[in-house]
Every structure is written in structure tokens, then in C-alpha cells.
Amino acid sequence: MCGRFSFAALAKDVEKRFGIIVHGLGNTARFNCAPTQNLAVITNQEPEKLNYFRWGLIPFWAKDIKIGNKLINAKAETIDQKPSFKNSFLRRRCLVPADGFYEWKKAKEKIPYRIILKNNELFSIAGIWDKWKDQNGEEINSFSIITTNPNELVNKIHNRMPVILHQEDEKTWLENKSVEELKKLLKPFPANKMEAFPISKLINSPLNDFAEVIEPLK
Numbered sequence: 001m002c003g004r005f006s007f008a009a010l011a012k013d014v015e016k017r018f019g020i021i022v023h024g025l026g027n028t029a030r031f032n033c034a035p036t037q038n039l040a041v042i043t044n045q046e047p048e049k050l051n052y053f054r055w056g057l058i059p060f061w062a063k064d065i066k067i068g069n070k071l072i073n074a075k076a077e078t079i080d081q082k083p084s085f086k087n088s089f090l091r092r093r094c095l096v097p098a099d100g101f102y103e104w105k106k107a108k109e110k111i112p113y114r115i116i117l118k119n120n121e122l123f124s125i126a127g128i129w130d131k132w133k134d135q136n137g138e139e140i141n142s143f144s145i146i147t148t149n150p151n152e153l154v155n156k157i158h159n160r161m162p163v164i165l166h167q168e169d170e171k172t173w174l175e176n177k178s179v180e181e182l183k184k185l186l187k188p189f190p191a192n193k194m195e196a197f198p199i200s201k202l203i204n205s206p207l208n209d210f211a212e213v214i215e216p217l218k
Contacts (some may be wrong), residue, residue: 001143001160002032002073002101002103002125002145002147002160003034003035003072003073003094003102004032004034004101004102004144004206005100005101005102005125005162006030006031006032006033006098006099006100006101006102006214007029007030007033007039007040007097007098007099007114007115008029008030008031008099008211008214009122010099010111013122014050014097014122016025016154017097017122018042018095018097018124018129018170020042020048020049020050020185021048021049022036022049022050023049023050023186024028029211029214030209031209031211031214032203032205032206032208032209032210032213033055033098034172034206035055035056035068035069036054036055036056036068036069037054037055037206038052038053038054038055038098038195039052039053039054039055039096039143040052040096040129040145041053041094041095041096041097041129042094042095042097042124042174043092043093043094043129044092044093044094044172044174044175045092048142048185050097051141053094053129053141053142053143053173053182054068054104054140054142054143055072055125055142055143055144055145056068056069056070056071056072056142057071057072057074057084057085057088057128057130057135057142057144058071058130058140058142059071059083059084059087059088059132060087060130060132061132062132062169062213064088065132065134065140067084067178068142071084071085071144072144072145073144073146073147073160074089074128074144074145074146074147075147075197076144076146076147076148076163076183076186076187077086077130077148077190077191079128079146079183079186080179080183085128085144086174086184087130088128088129088130088144089126089128091128091132091171091179091180092128092129093127093129093173093174093182094129094143094174094211095124095125095126095165095170095173096124096125096126096127096143096145096173097122097123097124097200098122098123098124098125099116099120099121099122099123100114100115100116100214101114101115101125101161101162102114102115102159102199102203103115103154103157103158103161104158105156105158108115110200111196111198112198112200112201112203112204113157113196113199114196114197114198114199114203114214114216115153115154115157115161115194115195115196115197116194116195116196117164117193117194117195117210118193118195123164123165123167123172123189124164124165124167124170125145125146125163125164125165125184126146126162126163126165126173127143127144127145127146127163128143128144128146129141129142129143129144129176130142131142145147145162145163146163146186147160147161147162147163148160148161148162148163148187148188149161149185150188151188151189151190151191151194152191153191153194153195153196154191154194154196156189156196157196161189162190163185163186163189164189165185166189169185170183172185173185197217198216198217199213199214199215199216199217200215200217
């Protein structure tokens with residue numbers, strides 16, 4: 001699974017990389033993005049800007065918001081089959097901007113790793129989103145990150161990884177309606193374009209959302 005990532009880029013760099021406009025106060029640096037938080041996404045309905053949706057997909061038909069706590073990830077292999085994800089996969093897709101993600105390697109004690117693209121490049125994770133209304137009619141937008149089998153690098157740490165899209169495939173992910181073409185994009189990102197390193201256990205708590213959590217372990 002993918003249960004944490006970071007998105008701490010400057011607004012001007014986000015605008016340049018994704019060809020969007022960052023409104024208002026700009027993008028707040030987030031070093032420890034966690035489920036249930038409102039985080040930045042770029043949707044197929046509004047591809048020109050950042051929106052902030054709750055992490056943990058709440059399907060439109062759900063009766064309880066808590067279902068989102070279990071739906072932070074969607075498996076690429078079954079995303080077009082599972083009732084919780086199928087409708088969103090067909091109609092509501094998004095990019096989840098990031099500059100790194102975290103996985104924990106099993107040992108005597110779990111060791112957290114930060115995984116990034118070489119040169120610290122910004123990237124996008126393939127996501128899906130949905131709209132849900134509570135009993136009071138309040139609308140909540142939420143999203144899920146799509147995961148796939150790990151590449152050779154991530155496989156040494158964990159058995160799943162987020163689907164990182166190639167930049168040239170991002171428009172296709174947002175606009176294409178062919179299930180066959182979309183599923184072709186849901187594959188592991190090349191290991192030779194990535195790097196990983198252990199970091200402090202500070203990352204274990206979502207309350208620790210500051211720059212020190214991303215520093216390599218000495």
C-alpha cells in the first residue's frame with residue numbers, strides 16, 4: 001500500500017511542472033501527508049488548478065464517511081471491477097502531485113524509507129476521486145491512490161508501490177475514456193529513475209509534518 005507521501009514544492013515550481021495556476025496562498029509545504037487529511041489533487045473536471053480533497057475515497061453510495069479510512073488505496077489490477085472504485089475509475093480520475101513517498105521495510109523494527117525520483121523531480125501519482133454527501137447535505141470530495149506491483153528498487157522495501165505516471169501520460173490519464181488504454185498506464189515506474197534511503201522514525205507520526213522528517217538517516 002501507499003499510506004504516506006510528501007508534496008512540499010514551491011507554488012511556482014508546481015505551476016511550471018503541471019501547467020496549472022496555484023491560487024490564493026499557494027501550495028502549503030506538506031512533508032508528511034496522511035489519510036483523512038485534505039490534500040492537493042488535479043482532477044479531470046478541473047485540470048487547470050489544484051483542489052484539496054480528503055484522502056480516503058468515500059463512494060457516492062456510502063452510508064458512512066468512515067469507509068474512506070479503508071479506501072486510501074485502490075489496486076490497479078482490480079480497479080475496474082471493485083464496486084468501490086469502478087465508477088470513479090471510469091468517470092473521475094485525478095493526479096496526486098508529490099515529490100516523494102514513504103514505505104516501511106520489515107525488520108526487527110520497521111524501517112521507514114523515503115522514495116523519490118532522481119534529481120528530486122516532482123511527479124504525479126494516479127488517483128481516482130468521488131463526491132459524497134452526508135446526512136446534512138454537506139458535500140465531501142475524496143480520493144484514493146492507485147497502487148501496483150513494485151519495481152526492483154521498491155521491492156526491496158515493500159510489496160506494493162503507488163502508480164507514478166510518466167509526465168507525457170498525465171493528460172491521457174485525465175482525458176482518455178478507454179479502459180484498455182487507461183489500464184496500460186497502471187504499471188511500475190522504472191527503478192533506474194528512482195532512489196530510496198532510510199529516514200528517521202519521526203515520519204511514523206502524521207503530527208510530524210516538517211522538513212526534518214525527509215532527511216536521510218545518518
